[in-house]
Amino acid sequence: MKQSEFVDVVVNSKILTQEETSNIMKYFSSSLNSPSGFLESERVGSLLRCCRFKSFHKDCYHSFSYDPDDQSFDLSVDKDVMLHGVSLFGNDGGEYAATVRILELIDTDDICDKVILAVKTGTFKSGIQESSYSSYYGFDVLFDHAVALKKGGRYITDAPEIVGPDFCIGDEGIDKGYSSGVTFSFLHLCVIRKSLSETFFDPSQFAEILFKPTT
Numbered sequence: 001m002k003q004s005e006f007v008d009v010v011v012n013s014k015i016l017t018q019e020e021t022s023n024i025m026k027y028f029s030s031s032l033n034s035p036s037g038f039l040e041s042e043r044v045g046s047l048l049r050c051c052r053f054k055s056f057h058k059d060c061y062h063s064f065s066y067d068p069d070d071q072s073f074d075l076s077v078d079k080d081v082m083l084h085g086v087s088l089f090g091n092d093g094g095e096y097a098a099t100v101r102i103l104e105l106i107d108t109d110d111i112c113d114k115v116i117l118a119v120k121t122g123t124f125k126s127g128i129q130e131s132s133y134s135s136y137y138g139f140d141v142l143f144d145h146a147v148a149l150k151k152g153g154r155y156i157t158d159a160p161e162i163v164g165p166d167f168c169i170g171d172e173g174i175d176k177g178y179s180s181g182v183t184f185s186f187l188h189l190c191v192i193r194k195s196l197s198e199t200f201f202d203p204s205q206f207a208e209i210l211f212k213p214t215t
Contacts, residue, residue, distance in 0.1 A: 003028040047084050050179035050209040053170030056136035072158035074187035080214045081149050085142035087208040089167045090126025092137050096164030097123045100141045105154040118143040137168045138207050
């Protein structure tokens with residue numbers, strides 16, 4: 001926002017306190033290195049979502065002996081998009097400590113040849129989520145910076161660690177999802193290690209892809 005726009009629109013709207021307005025004006029005049037109390041980074045805004053399941057078991061919680069191999073899936077897109085994060089299954093009010101990564105397969109014939117593009121670690125509170133099919137209990141994990149997924153590339157989304165209570169599960173897993181003109185192709189890594197065929201059952205906590213089209 002330009003200084004003239006701030007003065008003409010924001011100041012006149014009186015939505016900021018006198019102190020907040022003063023801090024922004026000092027920032028414009030270079031008296032402050034950053035506008036204290038305000039984000040300098042661009043706001044993400046509403047994200048588009050692509051679901052990996054047609055239905056959910058909100059009241060059927062799944063307990064498992066944690067295996068990182070079960071918490072991963074292969075992903076490709078038919079158009080360039082910016083991946084902002086993922087939504088994971090949880091339960092009603094549960095708290096989860098999780099690490100989520102997005103990796104790119106450099107050699108599509110060698111699953112070990114990959115590079116990490118982004119990692120997010122934190123503690124997340126689970127609640128009700130609305131998907132294109134139905135609602136479920138879960139939580140969003142957003143990367144600090146969006147990751148560019150290129151058409152024709154192959155990517156791996158995985159969770160090396162998740163600690164928390166039992167969680168709800170998805171049903172009727174799909175091999176292809178469609179959202180806002182983008183086709184997402186999903187392939188479970190446990191299946192990849194055995195054969196190059198799609199899977200329709202996935203024990204992982206990954207529920208949805210959170211993205212935006214490239215501009």
